[in-house]
Amino acid sequence: MGFWKTWFSTPESVSATKSAAFEEHTASTGDPSANSDRIVFSTERDIDLYELEELCDAVGWSRRPLRKVKKAIEHSFLVASMWQVRGNQRRLIGFARATSDHAFNATIWDVVVHPDFQGKGLGKALMKYVLKKLRSEEISNVTLFADPHVVDFYRTMGFMSDPEGIKGMFWYPH
Amino acid sequence: MGFWKTWFSTPESVSATKSAAFEEHTASTGDPSANSDRIVFSTERDIDLYELEELCDAVGWSRRPLRKVKKAIEHSFLVASMWQVRGNQRRLIGFARATSDHAFNATIWDVVVHPDFQGKGLGKALMKYVLKKLRSEEISNVTLFADPHVVDFYRTMGFMSDPEGIKGMFWYPH
Numbered sequence: 001m002g003f004w005k006t007w008f009s010t011p012e013s014v015s016a017t018k019s020a021a022f023e024e025h026t027a028s029t030g031d032p033s034a035n036s037d038r039i040v041f042s043t044e045r046d047i048d049l050y051e052l053e054e055l056c057d058a059v060g061w062s063r064r065p066l067r068k069v070k071k072a073i074e075h076s077f078l079v080a081s082m083w084q085v086r087g088n089q090r091r092l093i094g095f096a097r098a099t100s101d102h103a104f105n106a107t108i109w110d111v112v113v114h115p116d117f118q119g120k121g122l123g124k125a126l127m128k129y130v131l132k133k134l135r136s137e138e139i140s141n142v143t144l145f146a147d148p149h150v151v152d153f154y155r156t157m158g159f160m161s162d163p164e165g166i167k168g169m170f171w172y173p174h
Numbered sequence: 175m176g177f178w179k180t181w182f183s184t185p186e187s188v189s190a191t192k193s194a195a196f197e198e199h200t201a202s203t204g205d206p207s208a209n210s211d212r213i214v215f216s217t218e219r220d221i222d223l224y225e226l227e228e229l230c231d232a233v234g235w236s237r238r239p240l241r242k243v244k245k246a247i248e249h250s251f252l253v254a255s256m257w258q259v260r261g262n263q264r265r266l267i268g269f270a271r272a273t274s275d276h277a278f279n280a281t282i283w284d285v286v287v288h289p290d291f292q293g294k295g296l297g298k299a300l301m302k303y304v305l306k307k308l309r310s311e312e313i314s315n316v317t318l319f320a321d322p323h324v325v326d327f328y329r330t331m332g333f334m335s336d337p338e339g340i341k342g343m344f345w346y347p348h
Contacts, residue, residue: 006234010230015213019331061176064278068277068278069277070274071275071277072276072277072278072279073275074276075251075274075276075277076275077249097275097277099249099273099274099281100249100273100277101245101246101249101250101271101273101283102245102246102248102249103242103243103245103246103249104238104242104246104283105246105273105283107273107279107281107317109278109279111276120227130344135347139192139347140346140347140348141344141346142344142345142346143281143319143342143343143345144342144343144345145317145340145341145342146340146341146343147338147339147340147341148273148338148339148340148341151341151343154343157345158345159319159343159344159345160313160343160344160345161341161342161343162194162268162341162342163344164321164322165321166319166320166321166322166342166344167320167322167325167335167336168317168318168319168335168336168340168342169317169318169320169334169335169342169344170315170316170317170318170333170337170340171316171318171331171332171334172314172315172316172332172334173309173313173314173316174203
């Protein structure tokens with residue numbers, strides 16, 4: 001409901017989003033039977049947390065308390081989702097979010113694409129969408145922490161690891 | 175003004191802060207003449223932006239538009255400052271802030287200690303204060319991007335670089 005509202009009520013971002021998504025989709029699958037499907041993107045925060053949990057389950061992430069996921073979504077600067085739309089049905093197939101100080105830095109977290117939709121350029125399309133949104137907010141420094149197997153993926157998107165020797169560091173409570 | 179209000183109006187955090195800071199201070203300087211000074215910490219956001227700029231100038235950082243610094247401070251999850259208090263006077267000698275989703279992740283930015291106060295354990299005291307505040311908010315993952323010359327400093331604070339091969343990555347608009 002919130003999703004559709006956003007989709008139809010913000011024509012400027014939607015038209016750009018829809019066409020970019022459609023281009024990406026047709027360019028990457030080359031499957032004539034997929035012509036009736038569309039891939040669309042949204043920054044709507046009103047995401048069904050169970051649907052999001054299902055998506056995260058599909059890629060094998062540890063479950064997290066939904067109460068905390070809800071809080072994290074509320075306090076993220078950007079929440080991006082990717083949907084397969086077929087007729088009246090929509091399915092959540094990708095997600096990413098970013099924290100930010102709204103001025104200088106943004107950090108991207110929880111990037112996920114459903115395994116059924118991987119290898120079709122959709123992770124790239126999702127990240128392009130995220131970067132476009134962050135750039136439109138004048139964020140000058142976009143960061144993330146990449147697992148080893150996706151470092152090369154982010155490199156192809158223009159991310160640099162350890163630029164000028166800057167190291168990503170983690171501290172866990174003890 | 176806002177500073178003093180916070181300092182005196184939140185007795186629980188203040189008493190802990192004052193004693194921890196004082197311990198740190200006396201432990202690290204060993205200077206009897208410094209007994210009349212105190213180092214205090216605050217999470218007050220109402221920081222004089224010119225005083226903050228002066229502090230950042232002192233360590234050679236590039237100047238940033240104060241309008242953006244103001245916005246970043248407003249939208250940071252935590253803003254921590256360190257002050258030298260001598261009689262009625264206070265001087266801003268350290269600063270750090272963190273962005274966060276208020277649930278899982280926090281990222282620390284802009285850690286600075288005035289050169290006159292470096293080498294006395296005060297950077298460590300400031301970081302301890304920041305970590306204590308973040309831990310009290312149930313943040314489970316604290317991250318930062320460390321310049322090469324401070325990687326070892328953060329290691330001594332318990333930060334790990336590239337744990338399990340996770341790489342910090344940066345993207346700049348082009």
